Amino acid sequence: MSPNSTAARPDAQSVAAAGVAAEPPGLRTLVIGGGSAGSALVRDLLRTPEFGLAPVGVLDDDPGKAGTAVDGVPVLGPLAELTPLAVTHRAQVVVLAIPGLPHQQVRALATAAAAAGVAVRYLPSFLSALRREVVGSDLRSLDVNKLIGRHEVHVVSADVRAVIEGRRVLVTGAGGSIGSELCRQVHAFGPSALYMLDHDESNLHRLQLDIWGEALLTDDSLVIADIRDRPRIQQIFRDLRPEVVFHAAAHKHLPLLERHPSEAVKSNVLGTDHLVEAALATGVERFVLISTDKAADPTSVLGASKRLAELIVQANARDARNLGTGVFSAVRFGNVLGSRGSLLSVLAEQLRSGGPVTITHPDVTRFFMTIEEAVGLVLEAGRMAEGGEVFVLDMGEPVRIVDLVHNFARQVQLGAEEVEIRYTGLRAGEKLNEALFSEGEERLPTEHGRIFATVAGGGGPEDLAGGLTGLYEAARGNVDAEVRERLAELLPGYRTPEAVPVPALASPYPDGF
Template sequence: MTSGTTSSLPRTASSDRALWLWSQVLLDAFAWIVAIALAMVLRYEASVDPDKLPGVVAICALAVAAQVAVGSALALYRGRYSFGSFHEAKLLVIVAVSVTVIVTVALLFFGIPMGIARGVGLIAFPFACLFMAAIRYLKRMYVESKAKPGETAERTLVYGAGFVGTSIVTRMSNDRLSPWRPVGLIDDDPAKKHLRISSVPVLGTVEDLPEVVRRTGATVLLVAIANVDAKHVRRISDTVAGLNMKVLVVPPLKKMLTAGANFSFRELAIEDLIGRQPVDIHVEEIAHYVTGKRVLVTGAGGSIGSELCRQIHEFAPSELIMLDRDESGLQATQISITGQGLLTGQDTVLADIRDPRAVSDIFRSRRPEVVFHAAALKHVSLLEQYPEEAWKTNVLGSLNVLNAAREAGVQTFVNISTDKAANPTTVLGHSKRVAEKLTAWVAHQTGRKYVSVRFGNVLGSRGSVLPLFTEQIRKGGPVTVTDPEATRFFMTIPEACQLVIQAGAIGRGGEVLILDMGEPVRILDVARRMIELSGKDIDIVFTGLRQGEKLHEDLVGDGEDDSRPLHPKISHASIEPLDPSDMSLQEWKDRQHLPGPPAAAELAGPARPLTPHPEVAP
């Protein structure tokens, strides 16, 4: 019984479709009959001659037969085109012209015996087209009226009357289950002021939003501009402030095109307010040095390392080796890539870069060809208290990885650095500066592509201000900001990783590649906007700059180049190499005026004995 019921559904749908197509044939036939009758009335100035009736009937029969024959031959009645679409209208005109030609030719030869003027077919043509098009338009209006969202759907304004906005409004208007009902569009192009899309009008520009919201009663604003920049989003957010509107943004255009019906709009996030345009990466360059290669990523369980692994996986390396000392982080990264977190495969490696023997054994056995070194300690305040930990991980750990890479014959090595290494004033900055110099030294020793990549704060990464502010807001505040004028460079995790991978393709051995971070953003502005998005009343407290902390960060250090020969968002700078034998923990600490005796790790470099040297300048 169940199977019989199920199989009857397609037949019912098919019968309904066939019924409509046959009714369309009959309506088109009726349209030609009315058009020819009207043409006769016009041609003979409303005079009625009963003797011409047989001729009129014959011409109507010929027109109907020709319409059915030509329409069937050209698939007008096979449901090939969307009903009431431009493509169907174009085909309808072609069929009508063909029928007119047939009728006119018949009248040329037989018009006089039937008493019918030869121009009747030409006169009937525009009326027939008009009637047939009107029938389809009325049908389309009826179908669309049934498909419109219900009254419970949220009244929505769509910002952007371009391709994305037009597509979304059309889709919303024709989906009765849509939770949003478009009541107007907003666009900054004055030429679109009176445009209507699926009967939804363009009501003004961003400046008109308060008045438009009052007139329409809209409660949702959908930003329907693909890859909209942060400056534009901030302008929109500021305009709707106080209007009690929920702001939604569309996903990237690529996701909309590939996800089908599975994509959804998301609420405005702080990344939209201070993030930037996606980077135009050169895929062919990346594929050349990553595809089919054995790639190793240190710090694979961290924010940057995990995103690097996900992006590298898309370029089909022959093997992706994810190394970290954090087993939970490794598992999370593996799950995000494979959908499983069994940790039983060869893709995850549990090791600490502080252990030179373990790192060397891994490189010797796995033989990676490309390495991305993202493992590091990065919390500024904590490292100010424990500088020797920064030395052990960021300096000696990096040296361990560099030595292992050199011994294993790694051809491309990308060291992830930070903007704090430019004119460093903190333990973090000084330690990462030494790592950059060590990378340059190995590059000069091997002649291989060993480069460093420097960028600033990454939105949403562990330890950044966003998770901190989010947690402070969740607890009811206060939100702590160091200084009202403090600024930082920001970029999203995907953008940072795209540029890191790109840098590995275009970098030359020994260079520091500096990623363009755009304009710096005030930390206070970030805090205020996050509080606005939360809808809570949260206080902001200023705590003062911490030890060694800058009011404004630098990306390019004193004396460093800012040339961009290969990519508009990547600067190439040369850096003085540092021989590991010239490193000294005590010298390094003295340069920063740090207290405390040297640690046992002072001579812990794995390559050769490390001795103090007066030329060290990390």
């Protein structure tokens, strides 16, 4: 039976209004430790659902426990695999249930879990001395949301089902952090088919296994393709006829793209052009581009390439409206916590290895959100869009990176003497402070109180198509200097600033610790 068939997805009809499968009830929880304490905790949580924690797996280093289960909860693997297992099993909470575990190992596990954007709870050390039965009320929390100084914003409404249910949905970049979460949440709303496109077959294999519990690789749900390949993209759209498209495929690492601007153009701009063209030709109903706050008044190749992708979507949205066909829009948001290569994962690895934490500048700030928030916004945009909008989430106040590091260190019980911060200076293309809207863009309210929009933002050329032709020729020839010139021509005001050295500091901790 194909994983795309409705019969293969009985949970789709029981999905919660927030867009997440209602099974299991409570927060998805990994229990660290399959010994007596961990086993007692699993039993306690299973029989006491009011604690709000639903065990979905146990981690233990004993090879004899591999493939076994604790009261029906499977032992998934060793402690060293915490981060990937937390991502694979969509864990929301990790509980450390090994009394007497060395402090250093507790700290390493806490940082590994927090790096995946997962809340950490642990059994107080006095339990080891008292040797009494474990109970759920003995848990204390490490709240990742406290790192960013605001509560997580859940933006998915039940109305999203009307856009997804019974339709053929294509997600590009499906193997990435945002793309994979999009696939999970889209799947929960019961599409008639979910096509997951990526150029990395290993990521697709893991994603299918995660969503359907098996990965036979014998159906149409997995699509291996490169969005740079125009004939291949056209073939996919002709054959699969997607009705809703979420475009998450992109190059995203700013410093690398500064060194390789032609690659940024090929993927982020030309790839988007190919997808939009194919979507128009085959009558796609809704097309949503995943963008970034770096597209607002861009100073980097990454930001410029994503702003051009937005302009391509906006230009074609006008054509689609005139033809009475599909609705094309974009979603712009800031840094995502818990994604591969995100700040938290890098920070956790640096702390775990005992090396210094590197920050570009003591005053650098960024906007942060969780993956769930980001995907919620994307789904809401798909529902609310009328064509041509760039949607932006109200992400609260920007967060100083140095403050985030301090908050992280405190929550994993590190003192000031245990955290060395080294400032490296802003790299070429990096801003000290990001903005969500360009100076020429108007901030418009939407029906959702935490989502704003801007339409037909300024900064685009009159002859976008002509300018893109020259840009694509330069990128195909890998003439990076010409690519930069073409970007500047297409986006008046765009200029990549030089690297900014860190100022002299009297203390490595400007505001104390």
